[in-house]
Amino acid sequence: MNCPDCKDKLDRFVDRELNNTEVLELQLHLEGCPDCSDHYEFQAHLKRLVKHSCDCDAAPAAFREKLRQILT
């Protein structure tokens, strides 16, 4: 695998959407390529940032109870 191939597959790697063969090929490339390894860490960090920024809004307890009353 070369750097352009790695870049092309990086998002799918971070999203755990590659098959086992692709994962092994990409991991092998990352071990020998500091630039791509840095890029991978950045993309994974960015995905975590988006998740943690957006998943802090929990449904209010009163709303859950209201729904429970309505639905059950």
Next chain:
Amino acid sequence: MAESPARLAFAEEALTHLHTLYRGALRLTRDPDQAQDLVQEAYLRALRYQHSYQTGTNMKAWLFAIMRNLFWDRFKGTRKDDVSLDDVGDFVLFEKLRDEGARPEADVLDRIAASEVVSAVETLPPLHREVVLLVDVEGFSYKDAAQALGVPIGTVMSRLHRARQQLQKSLYDYAVESGIVRGSTNGATPQ
């Protein structure tokens, strides 16, 4: 409303996905009251169409599909209301920061406030916003996201790719405006 044990069990299982639905509704409507209305309506519809849910399949994706379809039907009119993304080209934040000498690049991410990330996500057009919500926030696989959105996996991937590029561009612009990075020196981006 419910009487039978099966219906009760269905409602209880559906409620385990409340946070996902509420967060999705909140990001789509950008209004807590509208989000609650949307989620409540989605649950009522889910119960009404309980027979169409296939046991053993992904209930979270099924519920999200009901919720987002209601959003498009009732809160936003038709899908034509969705506006397309700006063409930001092949914007890769990592490469942009590296070109500008910001090392380590990830330090820039640590200095971006969560509220700015939420704002950047909410600025995305809804069709692109919802795929980011499913894949990045809720951890859906592309396949489950495709099921929830009623589109092919390839569409999920292309929307996600474009949404992420726009998101990275928004975060970069914020980083420049707030002085986290100095911005490019070619005159293209600095504020």
